Amino acid sequence: MVDNKQYSPGVKKYIQEAKKLLAQKEKDLKRIKKLKFDTIAIHGLYTVEEALKQNQGAVIEPLYLSTAQAYRDSDEMEAALAYLIPTWCYTRFANPTTYYLEWVLALLEGYQTGFDTSCLVTASGMSAIMLAVDSFLVKQKQGPEKINFVSSIQIYGGTFQHFTIRKMQERGIEVRWVDHQEDIEEWKTKIDENTRFLFSEAPSNPQQSFCDVKALSDLAHSWEIPFIIDSTCATPALMRPVAYGADIVIHSLTKSITASGLAMGGALISRKPIITKVKNDNPLFKESFAEYVKFFPFRDNGPAASPVNALFALNDLRTLRSKMDLVSQNSEKVAEFLSRHPCLYQVDYLSLESFPLHSLAKKYMKLVDSDDGKGKEINRYGHLLSFRVDGPPQNARKVFDNFKLILRAGDLGRIKSIATIPAISTHLQQGEEARTKADVPPQMIRLCVGAENPDDIIADLDQALSSL
Numbered sequence: 001m002v003d004n005k006q007y008s009p010g011v012k013k014y015i016q017e018a019k020k021l022l023a024q025k026e027k028d029l030k031r032i033k034k035l036k037f038d039t040i041a042i043h044g045l046y047t048v049e050e051a052l053k054q055n056q057g058a059v060i061e062p063l064y065l066s067t068a069q070a071y072r073d074s075d076e077m078e079a080a081l082a083y084l085i086p087t088w089c090y091t092r093f094a095n096p097t098t099y100y101l102e103w104v105l106a107l108l109e110g111y112q113t114g115f116d117t118s119c120l121v122t123a124s125g126m127s128a129i130m131l132a133v134d135s136f137l138v139k140q141k142q143g144p145e146k147i148n149f150v151s152s153i154q155i156y157g158g159t160f161q162h163f164t165i166r167k168m169q170e171r172g173i174e175v176r177w178v179d180h181q182e183d184i185e186e187w188k189t190k191i192d193e194n195t196r197f198l199f200s201e202a203p204s205n206p207q208q209s210f211c212d213v214k215a216l217s218d219l220a221h222s223w224e225i226p227f228i229i230d231s232t233c234a235t236p237a238l239m240r241p242v243a244y245g246a247d248i249v250i251h252s253l254t255k256s257i258t259a260s261g262l263a264m265g266g267a268l269i270s271r272k273p274i275i276t277k278v279k280n281d282n283p284l285f286k287e288s289f290a291e292y293v294k295f296f297p298f299r300d301n302g303p304a305a306s307p308v309n310a311l312f313a314l315n316d317l318r319t320l321r322s323k324m325d326l327v328s329q330n331s332e333k334v335a336e337f338l339s340r341h342p343c344l345y346q347v348d349y350l351s352l353e354s355f356p357l358h359s360l361a362k363k364y365m366k367l368v369d370s371d372d373g374k375g376k377e378i379n380r381y382g383h384l385l386s387f388r389v390d391g392p393p394q395n396a397r398k399v400f401d402n403f404k405l406i407l408r409a410g411d412l413g414r415i416k417s418i419a420t421i422p423a424i425s426t427h428l429q430q431g432e433e434a435r436t437k438a439d440v441p442p443q444m445i446r447l448c449v450g451a452e453n454p455d456d457i458i459a460d461l462d463q464a465l466s467s468l
């Protein structure tokens, strides 16, 4: 927002009017930030005044399907298209329904972190990842020929493909893999002055590997580079990486955030400001990275979310905290059952004390606004778990094929229990060697536990396992 002398009195009039609106929004924001997590999730920025004044009293945020916004006159149009006033303009740039979702996510991810945050909602998790990383991979004046970034190898299969094919093979950008992301020393050996950012996913899908979010943020910042984390499996109800110094948080909204499974979407949330040594003439780049991406690269690349999808996500998000609590408790029960089963040689779930990364995850995965009776938040670990069936891969397939209630799909984050064999689905394209490195054997079944009564899920697993 700039008040530039070159604009006509008519344009300046709109800038003045916008200032008043923005001042009101600042006031609203201040008030809303004091509310609890659930209250923000349910109301967001959609205030009583806004409902009454602008939306005929509609209790629920309205769905704006219109592709474009009309203006009162040429002055307003000029002010809007120069981004001098708040505007949504065209649904590829922004949309009023998507705007409500963006603000809820920004507020939830920034909740009690001590930082302000901004958010961009995109068509999918992958487009959010692409937009987050691309801005740091631009050629710099007098910059080096060869640049690199460092990433945990235990990441979502689609992200692995994006990094290896789209970045490494097509663009010659070196991806330096970290095999054990919990080991901060390994990260240290991979970084040099041409490293543009660090990337992690925690808990990772499907291995549930974890990283020391605080230590990694500090390490990134000591090199003046940002730490980007895909926190899809945690959701802001269980972890808010910004609190520990992460610069950019990615979510596939398609997963637990939209647990109904009715919409695709992605989100890029940035801390204000981010740390980077990449030079960019636009001050927003550092000050409010998500807004920078939204106004420029996102607009030019085009992966806008449908406002219908945004509304589905917004609606599911209202009950995120209680849902994550419930599915986490169900998962603990299921994991305990599985860990006692004689036909399995490994069960991985972050809550299990036998899980190697349990104590690290315990530091970070906590149900927001919960209380264990002693003033501490309760640990909750989400609904992703995996188990490995004894014997040849055929055994795992036999168990898998015998599920009656649990759905077989490469999906996760649902209100319904869903299972997959990652080696033949989500991680098929990676190839055997990369799968071995990432510890995704063909005996592994990934299970994402839903909100059904856990006794019924356990009974289904029991009968399927008895087919062996």
Ligand SMILES: *Cc1c(COP(=O)(O)O)cnc(C)c1O
Binding pocket: 124, 125, 126, 127, 156, 158, 159, 201, 205, 230, 232, 233, 252, 253, 254, 255, 264, 265, 266
């Ligand atoms: C599914 C997923 C993605 C990709 O999201 P889409 O919405 O499918 O594009 C990224 N990261 C993780 C951890 C995921 O599970």
